[in-house]
Amino acid sequence: MQAIELIADWDPRPGYPVTDAEKASGKATMACHVFRNPRLEVKEVPDPTPGPGEVVVRIRGCGVCGSDTHSIETDADGYMIFSGPASFPCILGHEYAGEVVEVGPGVRNLRRGDLVTAEGMLYCGVCEACRKGLFNQCIRLDMVGFSSPGAYARYIAVHEKHCWKLNGLAERLGSAQAACEQGALVEPVGCSFNGMFVAAGWMLPGSHVAVFGCGPIGLGAVALARATGAATIVAFDLSAPRLQAARDLGADEAWDVRELAAAGGSPADVMRRVSGGWGSDMVVEAAGAAVQTMPEIERALAPAAKVVYLGRTGERAPVMLDVLVSGASRIVGARGHAGGGVYPHIIRMLEHGVLDIGGMISHRAPLSEAAAAVERSRSRLDSKIMLVVD
Ligand SMILES: [Zn+2]
Ligand SMILES: [Zn+2]
Secondary structure: EEEEEEEEEOOOOOOOOHHHHHHHHHOEEEEOOOOEEEEEEEEOOOOOOOOOOOEEEEEEEEEEOOHHHHOOOOOOOOOEEOOOOOOOOOEEOEEEEEEEEEEEOOOOOOOOOEEHHHHHHHHOOOHHHHHHOOHHHHOEEEEEOOOOOOOOOOOOEEEHHHHEOOOHHHHHHOHHHHHHHHHHHHHHHHHHHEEEEEEEOOOOOEEEEEOOOOOOHHHHHHHHHOOOOOOOEEEEEEEEHHHHHHHHHHOOOOEEEEHHHHHHOOOHHHHHHOOOOOOOOEEEEOOOOOOHHHHHOOOEEEEEEEEEOOOOOOOOOOOOOOHHHHHOOEEOOOOOOOOOOOOHHHHHHHHOOOOOOHHOEEEEEEEEEEEEEEHHHHOOOOEEEEEEEO
């Protein structure tokens, strides 16, 4: 089959201590310190076959993730921006859904013809973190599309423990293709769900919510906040089409922070005004711009607020921690989407029409144009680019 591989040079930064495990496995714990000169290549690779407990999924849709964008973008020294675990070359792509076409020995819950989407965090299930239920913090974590073959391809092999069925969603939508495209969005929206509801421990209905960053994770947070009874939602970004997408998904107000600044305002002012002076009960940081966002956030927190930090940045950010002390507020970090009931609950919300995220897809492209699609994603104008595999 044809697949789109990401290739990069193993060239650790001077001073970066490469561990023996990294050397032996070729898997860097933080790709941004080790891999240089990333590029995409179309390759002919063997079709995958299912191992014990695995199925082969014929992929029908695969989203282009911000992490995919970060894996082809580099800093001034040519190192990739992506900071997660990775070993290259690797077939890119981890936000996928499709049809089970082959079932390996010992598979119990899936059969040929089932439509599924799958978690991209391949946890081991054996380490102490996993056995505490912290699957996203697995110490042997592999990530589909970065350290395990991904879904910019026609087929992928995956263990059934990572798969969730979309048959009911296909029935509701009357279309397997539509179900697979929405199913491919469960991964990014799942990262928002995991942060807001699992890691931060829920958001009371009637909360005032602020979302910084309107990429797929921030847009997922907007849609989830609306679906679960937020009183008000304000969103901030720099991209006009993404701000419009935030309004379409349920934000009461969506602001370009540069326009706000030019008019003498700030996100903190908006958060205070919209909440009648109370402040935001829940803030989702999905911009990865803590240096800019945290000083705003700390000025507009409601008492006992939860700040869910989902964006990624290597920078240290100044935070007035006394605000957390006085307000009994907290900052909660989270990554990933595995465990916690994330996938089945989102799929249920989609199946029963409680959550509508289909509108997040702003551009579709065939698999053969994957490289151009990843290049397009660098503009940050799209809400979600979906590769459609025919
Ligand atoms: Zn993703
Ligand atoms: Zn583990």
